[in-house]
Amino acid sequence: MVNAAMTHVPTTEAAPESTNVDPSVTAERPPPPPLPRVFAVANQKGGVGKTTTTINVGACLAELGYRTLVIDLDPQGNASTGLGVDHRGLETSMYHVIMHETPLENCVEPASIKNLFVAPASLELAGAEIELVAAFSRELRLRRAIDAVLDDYDYILIDCPPSLGLLTVNGLAAAREVMVPIQCEYYALEGLGQLLRNVDLVRRSLNPTLEVSVIVCVMYDARTKLSDQVVSEVREHFGDKVCRAVVPRTVRLSEAPSFGQPIITFDPSSRGAIAYRDVAKEVSRGATRRTR
Numbered sequence: 001m002v003n004a005a006m007t008h009v010p011t012t013e014a015a016p017e018s019t020n021v022d023p024s025v026t027a028e029r030p031p032p033p034p035l036p037r038v039f040a041v042a043n044q045k046g047g048v049g050k051t052t053t054t055i056n057v058g059a060c061l062a063e064l065g066y067r068t069l070v071i072d073l074d075p076q077g078n079a080s081t082g083l084g085v086d087h088r089g090l091e092t093s094m095y096h097v098i099m100h101e102t103p104l105e106n107c108v109e110p111a112s113i114k115n116l117f118v119a120p121a122s123l124e125l126a127g128a129e130i131e132l133v134a135a136f137s138r139e140l141r142l143r144r145a146i147d148a149v150l151d152d153y154d155y156i157l158i159d160c161p162p163s164l165g166l167l168t169v170n171g172l173a174a175a176r177e178v179m180v181p182i183q184c185e186y187y188a189l190e191g192l193g194q195l196l197r198n199v200d201l202v203r204r205s206l207n208p209t210l211e212v213s214v215i216v217c218v219m220y221d222a223r224t225k226l227s228d229q230v231v232s233e234v235r236e237h238f239g240d241k242v243c244r245a246v247v248p249r250t251v252r253l254s255e256a257p258s259f260g261q262p263i264i265t266f267d268p269s270s271r272g273a274i275a276y277r278d279v280a281k282e283v284s285r286g287a288t289r290r291t292r
């Protein structure tokens, strides 16, 4: 199981000039699963970069020409606002999809990038976590909703909330793969054991082919040895599931959502944009585009 002890003290010692792609990892990977691919972007720790990764990997996949849907499953609605969709006062949101079986396509909005679509969350979704407890087939609501639109998209990314409640379980039950952003910080791996156990539980009871297939190291700070140590430790645990590209900690990435834009339009040549483009290329490498 994952070792939680990240006890190293960060230093400000200069690390060698870093590129986004870790040169020490060169092994070829097997081809990715066929399209459409459905990812739950999950990590029950708060503020580790789930939403930033969902928005930006989604935008970069769309830029590569893949029809991509971002599903906002977090009542905070950060993925919706980060993609320019104001989730206040929405008539139809993921709440209605999960609780009232409204067809998913009824709540999908186009984002500002071609090929990119958003199914927004609203604050009401916080109530769904409780309302679902007594609901029939409560874990499979999202999966059924997604099944009906699968043919319309190449990639579906589900931005999960920072908990392991019923909304996240719906995300895990609906996905085929799990993408886990890991912050290059103290205790990065702490609590990950719990996520992996839950993925295992969902696999055994609801979704037999679910697997954690992509790990993205985010908020990498080249000035600290700790960042490198975390990346090495993550690679030791997860091997070639870990993206070679690491996402740097940059102010531009944290500014983009308040302008309702992914980094590739907010600041297309920034380090964050380059890193997320690399991640999207890695995720989709070898995928055969579908004809429509």
Ligand SMILES: Nc1ncnc2c1ncn2[C@@H]1O[C@H](COP(=O)(O)OP(=O)(O)OP(=O)(O)O)[C@@H](O)[C@H]1O
Pocket (backbone or CB within 6 Å): 045, 046, 047, 048, 049, 050, 051, 052, 053, 074, 078, 160, 161, 162, 218, 219, 220, 247, 248, 249, 250, 251, 253, 254, 255, 257
């Ligand atoms: N690479 C980065 N560099 C700088 N800031 C970042 C980076 N990635 C994310 N952030 C910022 O860190 C904060 C947390 O990121 P984000 O919202 O993506 O995490 P989260 O895991 O979705 O959080 P929550 O658990 O609350 O849903 C945000 O303010 C975001 O803008």
Ligand SMILES: [Mg+2]
Pocket (backbone or CB within 6 Å): 050, 051, 052, 074, 078, 159, 160, 161
């Ligand atoms: Mg989030």
